[in-house]
Amino acid sequence: MNSWPRSDLATYTARPATFEFDQTSPGAVALTGILYRAIPHSSQEPLNTSQSLIAGGRWNRPGSFPVLYTGASVDVVRSFVEWHAVYFGLPLRTRPTDDLPDLIVVSFNATVANAVTDEGLVHYRLPTNYPTGFPPQEHTATRAVGQAVFEAGLAGVAARSATMANWTGPIASWADVAIFTGQAPEPALVDRFRYDEWYSGD
Amino acid sequence: MASQATAQLEIVLGGSATRVKRWSKSEHLVTSGGASRFASLLTPPAAGGLVRSVDPLVHRFAELAQAAAGRYYPVVAPLFHLEIAPVVASPWFGSSGSYTNDLTLGLTARFRNWIEEIDAAVDIELAVPISPLEPVQRLEWHPISNEAVTYVAAAALDRAASERKDADYQYELERIQSILGLKLSEMTRLLHVSHEGLRKWTRGSSIADERLPDIDDLYDLSLWISAHIKPEHVPAFIRRRIPALANQRPIDWLMSGRSQELRAVYQKAFSYEQLA
Numbered sequence: 483m484n485s486w487p488r489s490d491l492a493t494y495t496a497r498p499a500t501f502e503f504d505q506t507s508p509g510a511v512a513l514t515g516i517l518y519r520a521i522p523h524s525s526q527e528p529l530n531t532s533q534s535l536i537a538g539g540r541w542n543r544p545g546s547f548p549v550l551y552t553g554a555s556v557d558v559v560r561s562f563v564e565w566h567a568v569y570f571g572l573p574l575r576t577r578p579t580d581d582l583p584d585l586i587v588v589s590f591n592a593t594v595a596n597a598v599t600d601e602g603l604v605h606y607r608l609p610t611n612y613p614t615g616f617p618p619q620e621h622t623a624t625r626a627v628g629q630a631v632f633e634a635g636l637a638g639v640a641a642r643s644a645t646m647a648n649w650t651g652p653i654a655s656w657a658d659v660a661i662f663t664g665q666a667p668e669p670a671l672v673d674r675f676r677y678d679e680w681y682s683g684d
Numbered sequence: 685m686a687s688q689a690t691a692q693l694e695i696v697l698g699g700s701a702t703r704v705k706r707w708s709k710s711e712h713l714v715t716s717g718g719a720s721r722f723a724s725l726l727t728p729p730a731a732g733g734l735v736r737s738v739d740p741l742v743h744r745f746a747e748l749a750q751a752a753a754g755r756y757y758p759v760v761a762p763l764f765h766l767e768i769a770p771v772v773a774s775p776w777f778g779s780s781g782s783y784t785n786d787l788t789l790g791l792t793a794r795f796r797n798w799i800e801e802i803d804a805a806v807d808i809e810l811a812v813p814i815s816p817l818e819p820v821q822r823l824e825w826h827p828i829s830n831e832a833v834t835y836v837a838a839a840a841l842d843r844a845a846s847e848r849k850d851a852d853y854q855y856e857l858e859r860i861q862s863i864l865g866l867k868l869s870e871m872t873r874l875l876h877v878s879h880e881g882l883r884k885w886t887r888g889s890s891i892a893d894e895r896l897p898d899i900d901d902l903y904d905l906s907l908w909i910s911a912h913i914k915p916e917h918v919p920a921f922i923r924r925r926i927p928a929l930a931n932q933r934p935i936d937w938l939m940s941g942r943s944q945e946l947r948a949v950y951q952k953a954f955s956y957e958q959l960a
Binding site for chain 1: 912917925950956
C-alpha cells in the first residue's frame with residue numbers, strides 16, 4: 483500500500499530536469515531528472531500507457547506504440563489541465579472532487595529526440611514556430627515524426643508544450659516529454675499528489 | 685378518498701357474489717367477451733385478450749390492497765396479474781355460465797385469501813370483516829387444459845413485465861429531463877416525439893419497442909455525464925459551445941443523433957488522460 487505524497491512538491495520543483503545538447507547531433511537531447519504527469523484520480527496504474535496506445539496522441543498514431551506523455555514542470559501540466567478544461571467545456575469547479583486529476587512525479591534519464599530547439603525542429607522538418615498554428619488535436623505531422631523517431635530507436639521526444647503560452651526561459655519550464663516506453667529506460671514513479679495538493683487556479 | 689376505499693373494501697372483502705358482480709359492472713372493471721372468447725378458442729392470442737379484459741380489476745385490487753395493507757406490507761400491483769392463471773385453472777372458471785363473472789369472482793376470492801393471509805401474518809387491523817367466497821358447484825365442470833392455462837400464465841406475466849417496463853421508462857424519462865435540465869420542447873426534439881406523445885409516455889402509456897433503445901441510451905448517457913460533472917452544472921454544460929465539439933453544444937450533438945460520438949469524446953476528456 484503506497485502512501486502519497488512522500489515528499490513536498492517544492493522538493494521536486496527545486497531540481498528541474500536538465501537538457502543537454504550535442505552540437506554534432508541536433509536531433510537528440512540528453513534528458514536527466516524529474517518529469518510530471520496528470521493522471522485520473524482513480525488510476526491505480528499511473529504509468530500505464532495502454533490508453534495512449536489505443537487512442538494515440540501527439541507523437542503516436544492509434545495502435546502504433548505506447549507513449550507516456552509528461553511535462554517537464556508542474557506549470558506545463560497545469561497548462562495542459564487548464565487547456566483541457568476549456569477545450570472540453572469542463573471548468574474544474576464543475577467536476578466532482580474524485581474526478582480531478584492527480585499529479586505524478588517520475589524520474590527519467592535518456593536520450594530523446596530534440597523538438598525543443600529551432601535546430602531540432604529543422605532536423606525533423608517541422609516549422610521553427612512549431613507548435614504555433616497547429617490545431618490542438620491535429621497531429622498528422624508530429625505523428626509522422628514520432629514514428630520515425632521510434633523506428634530510429636530513440637527513447638522519446640522532447641518538444642515545446644502545445645498548451646504553454648510561450649517558450650522562453652529554461653527548457654524545463656515549458657517542455658513536454660513523450661516517453662516511448664517500449665524502448666526507453668523505465669521511468670520510475672517517485673511521488674503522487676492529489677489535486678488539492680498540487681493545483682492552484684481554475 | 686379513504687372512505688371510498690373503505691366502502692369498496694367492504695364489498696370486495698365481505699360482499700356477496702351478487703354485490704361483487706354489481707360493483708365490478710358499475711365500475712367497468714372487467715370487459716365482457718375476453719374470458720368467453722378464450723374459453724372457446726384456448727389460444728395464446730385469446731389468452732392475451734382475457735388478461736387484458738381484467739386489467740382494470742387487477743389494478744383496482746392493487747389500489748385496495750394498498751389502502752388495506754400498504755402501511756404494513758409492500759403491495760406490488762403486477763402480483764395480481766399472476767393470480768389470473770390460477771383462477772382460470774380453478775373450479776371458478778366455468779362455474780356459473782358466465783366466464784366474465786367467474787373470472788371476476790375467482791379473482792375476488794383470491795384477493796380475499798391474500799388479504800386474509802397478510803392479516804393473519806402481520807395483523808393489518810382490518811376494519812372490514814372478510815367473508816369466504818366459493819364457486820358454485822357444477823357436476824359437469826371441465827377444467828381448462830394445462831396448455832391453455834399456460835397461455836394465460838404467459839400472457840399475464842408479459843402484461844406484468846410490460847407494466848413494470850412502462851413504469852421503468854417513465855422513471856427514465858423523468859431522470860433524463862431532470863439531469864439534463866431539459867424543457868418539454870427539448871425533450872420532444874431529443875426523442876423525436878410529439879408533445880402529445882411525450883405526455884402520454886410520461887403518464888405511463890406504453891412506448892413502442894423500437895423507441896426504447898434511444899431512451900435507454902439517453903438515460904445511460906445522462907447518468908454517465910452526471911457522474912463526471914456536478915449535477916448543478918450539467919444543464920449549463922449541455923448548452924455550452926465547446927471547442928472539442930467544433931464549437932457546437934452537447935445538446936446539438938444529442939439532437940442530431942450523435943450521442944455515441946459525444947460519449948467517445950468525453951470518455952477521453954473525463955479520464956484526464958494526458959496525450960500531448
